Amino acid sequence: MRTITLVIMLFFGIITTAQTTISGKVVDDNNQPIPGANIALQGASVGTVTDFDGLFTLTLEETPPFTIIVSSVGFETTNVNITSSSSDLTITLKEGTELDEVIISASRTPERVFESPVSVERFGIKKIKTTPAADFYDGLENLKGVDINTNSLTFKSVNTRGFADFANTRFVQLVDGMDNSAPALNFVLGNLLGMTELDVNSVELLPGASSALYGANAFNGILFMTSKNPFDHQGISAYFKGGITSQEASGDNEYYDYGIRIAHAFSDKFAAKANFSYLRGTDWFATSEVSVSDDIITGTRLDPNYDGLNVYGDEVSTNIRGVGVALVNLGVLPAGAENLLPNEEVSRTGYLESDLNNYKAESIKFDAALHYRPFANDFEIIYLGKVGRGTTIYQGANRYSIRNFFLQQHKLEIKNDNFFVRGYITDEDAGDSYDSRFTGININRLWKDDLTWFGEYAGAFAQATLAGQLPEQAHLIARQTADTGRLIPGTPEFENAFNTVTTDPDLATGSKFQDASQLRHVDVNYNFSHITKDFADIQVGGSFREYKLNSAGTIFTDFDGPIRYSEYGVYTQIQKKLVDDRLKITGSIRYDKSELFDGNFSPRLSLGYTAGADRNHNIRLSAQTGFRNPATQDLFIGLNVGRAILVGSASENLDRDVRTFDLSGDGQLLTGSSTADVVGRQAYENSFSLNSVLAGNPTVSNVDLVEPEKVVAVELGYRGKIKNFVIDLSGYYNLYTDFISTENVLVPLYGEVGDGTLSLAALQNGDTEVYQAYTNSDVDIKSFGGTVGVDTKIFGNFDIGVNYTFTKQDFDENEDPDFRTNFNTPEHKVKASFGNTRLFKNFGFNTSWTWSDSYFWEASFGDGNVPSFNVVNAQINYTIPKLKATIKGGATNILGDEYFTAFGTGFIGSQYYIGVSINNL
Structure with a gap:
């Protein structure tokens, strides 16, 4: 027993002597503390972050000498050699540029923005804290190439490179790797049910096609939001904002938004966090009485x-x-x-x-996560549960009052630095929503x-x-x-x-929006870089998704039970650096298959070259393909929205949509019946082109069943630093084939189109119904454009940035007059920002300006012109270091010129707020 005790004591002594503790402070060039800076041991996944005062303590089972890496968003990363235990380190970080920031989204592997093979925008913690917008999600508007269409106060739709409406099925939003779209809608309700501001670690946005790595719906852009890990960001933080919204139609109304985040690492193996936020206000009134x-x-x-x-x-x-x-x-x-x-x-x-509509706007979000590192290293098991309930307005074919809409997601993920396996389920409940x-x-x-x-x-x-x-x-x-x-x-x-x-879901007598659909999704990825680094960085991965549509026949044709269908995909990527690491070649390819359609390959090839003696210039060229499977509504909808009947074109859907219509007196004489039954199939096989009827020359519509949509995208770009100027510019050209949209057709209630007699009599007697069919354009549709952004400092430490976006489609309507592309994007857009995070001690400000060109809005609810507009936002902030608090006041649309971004929505007024955040690292 004595021998065992001596051995244990000796072993414990070895462990004790092997531990090294270092502590200190991280500051900027002005000796101001940098909260939230990362301190990590080089070559290992061990580290910590600084607190609000820039202080840190790190205990390692390493003996000096070793190197720690110190980094923070907006600053240049530095390496510090440690030769002994120390308790008074002062580490100074030089202010960097956006080009030094590290992203993951472009290649599914960490890399500097400067070296990204494609265009990418990053919205980090510094930008989030200084945005003059009322919340971080609205602040995305100031990124170049980004359009935000405002559906309502709490529902904003992000889009890039054109073809935007509120049902934006071409754009994907991932929250901690989970698709945040509602399963039945197939699109995201903005940040209504997304992430709380206190927990946002970074936001990255890839404009353009990303199908080669992210699958079918990453077609026109993808937004990534990642949250803070409770091992790295601990403590209790909170915020409160209050103010008013002001609109000519609705007057001045109270608005408030508050949240709290609690995170704690109980040991080096177990950590947890929880977030809660609540927002309430009054939505923008929609009061247009123009006759349509x-x-x-x-x-x-x-x-x-x-x-x-x-x-x-x-x-x-x-x-x-x-x-x-x-x-x-x-x-x-x-x-x-x-x-x-x-x-x-x-x-x-x-x-x-x-x-x-009482125009109540509300968002309640809660999430909790458990993080377990069984070996106290980079291997981590994560459970994340998110629930959200919201009230807003959604404009689709009609205006929908979304009341108490409930969305929950549950994720289990296993990962380390080289792989992840992620599975999650998304479940929605339309709550008390209804069709206005x-x-x-x-x-x-x-x-x-x-x-x-x-x-x-x-x-x-x-x-x-x-x-x-x-x-x-x-x-x-x-x-x-x-x-x-x-x-x-x-x-x-x-x-x-x-x-x-x-409260009645039968549209013949009621208006309730009823839905309880789900999706299940699994992602896997393995990065072989640690094995193949001498040759190239190689990744492989895949995904599987299953939809379960459950509207009880009120939206989809699921009268006799839920509709299920699935899709899967596999991909690989190889990345290699050559020519003294100046030339970076990235090749990717993905195969996706839906059980309803043939499979599709999506390759991508990109070249990046870093030039200049100081390696300050990077030129990138990429060519890639993307594809999009038809959305759930494109396939299985069966819904009368008043002005038209929407019928999806999945083959099994066409005969399930059966409707009975009353005939005119003459129609009754011709058919010998007072009613007629119409099957959804007739919209595709027995209908007139609506435009041809309106033009007085009725012709057959010839609407094909919908197929997957494809795009070939080519992009050329440059990122670089010239003296104090950071420049990022790019140009792109997209060629779409089998472009998915809708076509309005006129179905005669009797007769066969082309028979020359009975169907024309139905037209003459008004015995017809308008159907909206989901189909593909026979004409190739093209779009092209570009962005340029310049950022610098003037007058010492004042930040100024200007960017310009050009976007245009090339579609000859005369070639396909019945087809609607819903481009809905201004041709020209200019944005600028000006601010200073330290105008004087503890005080900063920021302003932004956006000018948008006029454009034509085309959507199922209504078509009309959107006039050009100017918007100016501003904020000031004051930090109280002793209280670890920041007071911020600001206003959006301070010019007071009301505007709208989509035809049929409410005019956007002004928003004034003041708030305080505490311990928000």
Whole structure:
């Protein structure tokens, strides 16, 4: 026993003497502390970070001499040789440039921005803290090449290189490696259910195609958000912001946003963290009452067939003379009275969007993570759970009030420096969401059915005409008569009807948006660089995804149970440096396969050359392909949105969408039936081109079933430093084939298109229905553009940056007049920023300016011009070191010129805020 005790004591003594403790402070050139700086042992995954005062302590099981690497975003990395234990180190970091920052997204391996093989934008902690935007996600707007379309206060859609709408299925957002898109929607609801500001470690954005490494939907760009590891970033941090939003339509309304982060490493093996944030405000009111008819803005509210943009319920219309004929046949009106009625369409009276929406904006986010390092090294097991609930507005085919939308994600990941295996599940619940258009339509119908309302209108019009009234006055009298007793917003009767309709998922009588879809996803990656580094850096990986669509037949054609389908992909990448490490060659290729389509290869080849005696210039050239599988809605939707019926083109979907329509009197005589059944397949196989009918020359639509979309992208770029100027410029050219979009067609309720008789009679009698089909363009679509950004310092330590973006599509509408590309992007955009993080002791400021060219917005909700606009944001901040706190006040759109980024949304006003953050490293 004594011998064993001596051996144990000797072993313990060896371990004790092998430990080395170093401590000190990390400061900048002005001797100001740098919080959150990383201190790591060279060649190992052991390290720590500095606290708010720039202080650190690091204990290592190493004996000197050894080297530590000290780094921080915005500063040049430095190596410090340690020869003995020390407790008074002072390490000074020189301020660096964005080119020195390390990214992972471009090649799935750490590399400097300077050497990235493709264009990449990084939004680090320094930029997040100094952005004048109200939150970090809005601050992405100032990155070059980035467009942010504002759907509502809490729902912003990020896009790059054109073809943008709010259902942006060409752009991917990854949060800690998890696709943040809602499974049924196939797109991201901005940061409504994303990441809390306190936990953001870095944001990286790759514009353009990234399918070679990231798969099918990384088609037009990909956004990466990574959170802080609780081993490296510990403690309790919090923030609170409060202020107002100001808009001419809604007035001044309170706004507040607060959050807390708690992280702790219980040992060198186990750490945990939790985040919570809550935001509440009032959304931007959408109040446009312009009349929309056949996508052309015409008329006023005095028009009998008025259909207002942000007015709902007035989409229901009928030919008033046809109603008169029916009333005469029923004996309600005397014979010949139908001749007193005009041969024109009349619509029901609608409700303003503000009558149907309280414009509450809310976001609640919570996540918790457990990190376990069983061997106290870089091998790590992570569980992450995220839940979020939000209330916002989404504009798609209609305007949807997203209320208490719930999204949860659960991830299990095993990784080290060379590999990761990641699996996660995403589950959504639409909560109390509803369709504003059908809310208006069905409140009207709940009060008075269409037949009764139009009958009263026709009878009153005929009587007014017999009394000698002119048509304009007769229409007014008829509407007043039919609207007698109409439900008035704010009354108990209206509220009861509203609650009845918005809790009913059947669009024939209600408007509830019902969905509980899921996706399951697995990613694997292995980097062989530690084995093959003498030859090249080699990676292999793959992914598998399964969708489970579950809307109970309210959105998709899943009447008899959930719809399931899956897809998988595998990839490899080889990266090699040559010519004294100046030439960097990167080659990648990926194969993806959906069970619904043939497989597809996506190769990428890029060359990067570092020039100059100081290696300050890098030229990059890349050529790659990307592809996109049709989204869930492209395939399986079956939804009547009022102006059109959306029907997905998956072969098994076409016969599941069956609808029954009433026929006109003449249609009944021709067919011998009062109704007609239409199957979704007819939109693709028996329909007229809508544009040809409107032009008076009906032709067959010839709509093909949707196939995967492909792009070939070529990019040439330069990054470099010339004296005090950092320059980053790039140009690109994209060629799209089988471009996915929609085509509106007109389905006759009887007859075969091209038969020359019966189907044309259906057109003449108005016995048709508009369908929106999902298809591919037969014409190649091209886009091209470029960006240039310049950053420098002036007057000593004032930061100034300017960037310009040019984006343009090349599509001849005459070649395919029925096809809609939804480019929705300004041709020219200029952005600038000016600030100083240390104007004087503990005080800084920052401003930003954005100018956007005018552009035409084209989407299923409505088409219209978006005028050019200027936006100026500004913030000031003051740090209180003793309290480890920063006070920040700012304003967005301080010029007060209201604007909008999409046709049909609310005008964006100003936002004023003041906030404090504590211990936010």
